[in-house]
Amino acid sequence: MMNLKLKVIASFVDQKDTVIDIGCDHAYLAIYLKKNNLAFDVYASDIHVNALNRAKKNIKEANLKITTYLSDGFKNINNEHIDTAVIAGMGADTILNIIKNVPLHIKKIIISSNNHHALLRKALYHRKFYIKKEEVIYEKGKYYVIMLVTRNAIKENFLSLKYGKSKNKEYFLYLKKKEYDVLKKIPKRKIFKRIKHKKNLFDLNLVIKRI
Ligand SMILES: C[S@@+](CC[C@H](N)C(=O)[O-])C[C@H]1O[C@@H](n2cnc3c(N)ncnc32)[C@H](O)[C@@H]1O
CATH class of the missing domain: 3.40.50.150 (Vaccinia Virus protein VP39)
Structure with a gap:
């Protein structure tokens, strides 16, 4: 079907x-x-x-x-x-x-x-x-x-390659929530891992702002 x-x-x-x-x-x-x-x-x-x-x-x-x-x-x-x-x-x-x-x-x-x-x-x-x-x-x-x-x-910009060109705000809010949930579970001592996920959140905020 x-x-x-x-x-x-x-x-x-x-x-x-x-x-x-x-x-x-x-x-x-x-x-x-x-x-x-x-x-x-x-x-x-x-x-x-x-x-x-x-x-x-x-x-x-x-x-x-x-x-x-x-x-x-x-x-x-x-x-x-x-x-x-x-x-x-x-x-x-x-x-x-x-x-x-x-x-x-x-x-x-x-x-x-x-x-x-x-x-x-x-x-x-x-x-x-x-x-x-x-x-x-x-x-x-x-x-x-x-x-x-x-x-x-x-030539593409890094945000388009990372998160694509869709305008579906709910999707990006869903990705943002997933990213928050992952970040919350990472121990404070794992600095580099935390930086990576914080950067993802920063980038997702840029994508959401763009819509
Ligand atoms: C989950 S079904 C997807 C069916 C439909 N394309 C869709 O998106 O709803 C995946 C299909 O891809 C086929 N498939 C997997 N690897 C393949 C390949 N290398 N070449 C051709 N068909 C492949 C599987 O046999 C299966 O029938």
Whole structure:
């Protein structure tokens, strides 16, 4: 079923895009995009045969034609028509491994990592990708960060790399509370650890002020 996260991802897709959903699982996103004519063409892939079989079954039931690939990231996908990739619902390490082999014809990547967003932003920056926009949504007790990434070596400031470009104030207030809770538990003698978390709080206050 389409959840809010997948709907926001879909809103980052343009009608001219030829999209592949890497790690499609049930293929809900691919089916939604195809059914509603939200992209020029749609493909779906997954590393696990069971997931891909689920995807194929759902595609068939929706009476749609969507080519699927059994593939670890881009490894078995040889299709130069594809210019946009979605990589969502995985950890930052897996996403970065997939992006290592991103073919040149992929001009746009929509990413939603389950963790380590600052690390992911910095790694993308070092690989000369540019995060054009970010949206943070709250669903079923959890925040999800969705990034629209292009190929552009544009200089970024440290606050954007650390906390992103979303304008979701509740999210930053939530991060601030988490940071306070961590700081409260650090013994006074652990000076360097305390300085690090105090700096995070200072930076979060700057981000919140900016909204
Ligand atoms: C939690 S599901 C996310 C499904 C959907 N993308 C979403 O965001 O709701 C993660 C999916 O990614 C697939 N996956 C994990 N590593 C992968 C890789 N290296 N290449 C392709 N698919 C991968 C898993 O098999 C699984 O179906």
